[in-house]
Amino acid sequence: MLDFDPGKYAAKIEASQKRLEIARRFQEPDRVPILISTGGSYYSHLFGTNIRDYYTDMDLNLEVQVRGLKWAFEELGDDRTGYGVSCDLGPVSEGIYFDCELEYPDETSPRIVPRLEGPEDIENLKIPDPTDHPGVQRVYRQYEERKAQVEKMGLNLPVNGGLQIHPPLSAACAIMDPVKVYTYMSTEPELIHKLFRKLLEAFFKLQDFQDRYFGIKTEDIGLCDDNSAFVSDEMYRELVMPYNMAIYERYGKKSRYLHADGPNDHHFKTYANVMKLTSMDMGGFSKIEHAKRYLKGKVFFSGGLNCKDLYEDFEAARPVVERAIRIGAPGGGYALAIGGETYPGVNPDTLIRVVAYAKEIGTYPIRIRRRRDESGSRPPKTNPDSTA
Structure with missing residues (x-):
């Protein structure tokens, strides 16, 4: 029988909320916050479930999510404050909205088969109305079904729903070969x-539809823009930033969050000084010393760990944890995290020990010494004419 009682963790959640609030004010709480992003794919692997089955069997989908929440709160013990379930469909939102073929390979997440080949396809791309789009409507029906299922099972859990695509660059790379x-x-x-104007229109239509559906007005918005790592800062400012800023200005009046898997070091000054992000996940491939240098006191950021550091035993991860906290934590404004998400196969025992160790050494004031074998890193190359 599935069960999860959030009241059991109320005191812990309250303490974590307070810790994060202090850190977001660029002050030092009792210890560095720890945020480990674990989701359905990771839990599927953890519990011995085929990831493909997780995304195609909605009953199994719910079971894995609930078991995963319980494991995270009872075994992992990081500073997560949120909990809830959804109809987790995987990274296929653009495929649903733009009617692309979806593939469901064995033991991995589903993927979109790109449908745009060249300029003619871009010219002919239509932006449908979500109100009568079969795929969008199916997603919202699944949300209602999941909500009824959770209520019938007596689970005291919020149900999340809706459909949204990535911002224009990453959305384009979902429905067209990124090299093109x-x-x-x-x-x-x-x-x-x-193309980006059309994709921005699509983002607006989907967000406005979602707001109307739930009777809300979005003023806190988060974007996931992994593909921005692979363009120069000059090109980013010219071709990408205007569209992301249009989203932030429309839906991010209170807060602006960004996840970018990296390496995004060359954009950090733009994020902090031009886009005025309030928080970001620096991803797994950006350097923490660059993030601290350019985001300090301006953008609350999380990261410092990469999944590759956590596939083996704890002793292999220990120096990475120490370095991340030593550089990122002083002065607040930082949470230790795996940049991006926790991939299937990350050693759960190592992960649990990393969280426990970070709690031990991450108390303020930070007193971690630099290791003798630790090498430094040069600042990222930036446009010398930039005023950021």
Whole structure:
């Protein structure tokens, strides 16, 4: 029988909320916050479930999520404050909205088969109305079914729902070969602007539909833009940032969050000084010393760990944890995290020990010494003419 009682963790959640609030004010709480992003794919692997089955069997989908929540609160013990379930469909939102073929390979997440081949497809791309789009409507029906299922089972859990795509660059790379997108950005910027304008319209339509459906007005918005790592800061400012800023200005009046898997070091000054992000997940491939240098006192950020550091035993991860806290934690404004998400196969025992060790050594004031074998890192190259 599935069960999860959030009241059991109320005191812990309250303490974590307070810790995070202090850190977000760029002050030092009792210890560095720890945020480990674990989701359905990780839990599926953890519990011996085929990831493909998790995404295709909605009853199994719910079971894995509830078991995963229980494991996270009872075994992992990080500073997560949120809990809830959804109809987790995987990274296929653009595929649903733009009617792409979806593939469900064995033991991994589903993938979108890109449908745009060239300029003619971009010209002909239509932006449908969510109110009568079969795929969008199916997603919202699944949300209602999941809500009824959770209520019938007596689970005291909020149910999350809705459908939203990535911001324009990453959305484009979901429905078109990313190499073609990057090539057109260099050779045919006007064509890319046309595509990005359409994708921005799609984002607005989906967000406005979702707000109307739930009777809310979004003023806190988070974007996931992994593909931004692979363009220069100059190109980012010219071709990508205007569209992301349009989203932030429309839906991010209270807060602006960004996840970018990295390496995004070359954009940090732009994020902090031009886009005025309030928080970001620096991803697993950006360097924490660069994040601290450019985001300190301006953008609350999380990261410092990469999944590759956590596939083996705890002793292999120990120096990485120490270094991340030593650099990121002083002065607040930081949470120790695996940049991005925790991939299937990360050693759960190592993960649990990392959280416990971070609690032990991450108390303020930070007193971790630099290791003798630790190498430094040069600042990222930035546009010398940049005013950021």
